[in-house]
Amino acid sequence: MTDTYQYLSPGNWIICRYDGMNQVILRRTGDTPSGEGREVTNYAYDRFGNVTAMTDERQSRKTAERNGPKQRPDRLSA
Secondary structure, eight states, X not given: OXXXXXXXXXXXXXXXXXXTTSOEEEEEEESSTTOTTSOEEEEEEOTTSOEEEEXXXXXXXXXXXOSSTTOOOSEEEO
């Protein structure tokens, strides 16, 4: 896994964690490089590299259904 840090402005950071396929699996914003104090979003992928689910800091999970590789979601549901 690889982490990247992006400084936007004082008190505003974006941290992304990538898996071995270079897909974002975690995105965190926060007041410090560790991302303390703000939102965290986790991502899950299918075998084609499509995002299949996103879970936010409130543990609200959204899923996407597709009918083939690299296509737009047919449906996004909570």
